[in-house]
Amino acid sequence: MASLPSSLVFTVRRCQPELVAPAKATPYEFRQLSDIDDQEGLRFQMPGLQFYRYDPSMQGRDPVHVIREAIAQTLVFYYPFAGRLREGPNRKLAVECTAEGIMFIEADADITLKQFGDNLQPPFPCLEELLYNVPGSDGVLNCPLLLIQVTRLQCGGFIFALRLNHTMSDAAGLVQFMTAVGEIARGATFPTVQPVWQRELLNARDPLRVTCPHREYEEVENTKGTIIPPDDMVLRSFFFRPTEVSAIRRFVPQYLSKSSTFEVLTACLWRCRTIALQKDPNEEVRVLCVVNARSKFNPPLPVGYYGNALAYPVAVTTAGRLCNNPLGYALELVRKAKADMTEEHMRSLAALMVIKGRPHFTVVNSYVMSDLTRAGFREVDFGWGKAAYGGPAKGRVVASYYIPFRDNRGEDGIVVPVCLPAVAMEKFIKELDAMLNADEELIRVHSSTKYILSAL
16 A cells, blocks of 8 residues: 655656647537536546656657657547537537647756656655646536646656546546557557547437436435545545455355455445545445446447536445444445446436436545446557556545556556545554454454335
8 A cells, every 4th residue: 555755856847838729620510518517526637647667668758759759649539528618509519620739848857767666656756736726627518628748757658637527528438549640640640549529419309308216316415514525635545456456355254255346346435435434324425436337338439429418326324334233344335336236227317417407426425436447547658668557647535436457566457546534544554454364253244234225
């Protein structure tokens, strides 16, 4: 569970931010986002970081120049990214394809990759220097849809930092774009996967029909001050090797033994986090599982679709039931929530967005879990090989990501950034350690305990 040196300080020298436009003329048009894309919960800028090591075979090639040129070429195919978002009636978003370009920053840092420490994982020091927030650039509307900063390091490696307007793409769509930039940077003339817009595929049906319960969008009043305040927050990453996952699986009842790693970890972290936050036992708590719905459609969404094709199926219970029941209780709820994710759920969700005015998912007492282990950020290659780290730049107060990672000993596992108030973080670590190091008697008691499956 090692983290980066917290005292690490370095200087970044940035050139003036510039706009990189498509390398050739592109159509001027308005392109509507889908009814999934433009929900309130996606109207924010999503930061990511990619760390690349020095590669002797690339001697004499400048990553800033290579990537900037590749972006311009790639934007010919992904030209909506070079436009600006506008909002119409009923809060409907559309891209005006103006070809203004994306924001690009060239930079140099007086540091080597090795100085970041053995284990590259959030929180990253001096993040605001590696991904500079250009004044006036971070709005959802009328602002660049992508900001990319490439920072050369003294060792010959570099950092590719990116900020995406989340309404444009989910993780799969973003990796598709980044992969295209990588292919063109390595000499291709066009991307292997051709981009597909077709956002109308995820628009609401006519007439509008909400056919599924969507408790992830319930309006819940914050009557007990249960939205975690941003002050006194601690961000810490936890590394789960197969050994740690196996230790947690000891608590899983036999009939749930085929549960996925995502399901087991989500149940465990949701329970530990709720115990750490010391909620009123009668308060409702939620875990929202971010699910990529591309494969849920029949026929599937077309290969190359780079819009948001995600949903937040939810498990709901009370804090008391979650904390006082064994892990199997939480796991049962998580598995049922994921099973609710169907094409009909997505169709119903699109209708809900239109009817309700594109609301935000429920934040009060919610924990959002997003599995990026198969997203492919680490595999993005601009010519310098795979990334030493690729994924989110930081955790969020109400969300954690599962990020694939290889530690300095060559062991593969999953990094999970967790953000909690300082006192709660201490309790969280204690609770998690108790599960990882539990004796057989405690495991036997837990795995044999009966519990109530009703969520309410």
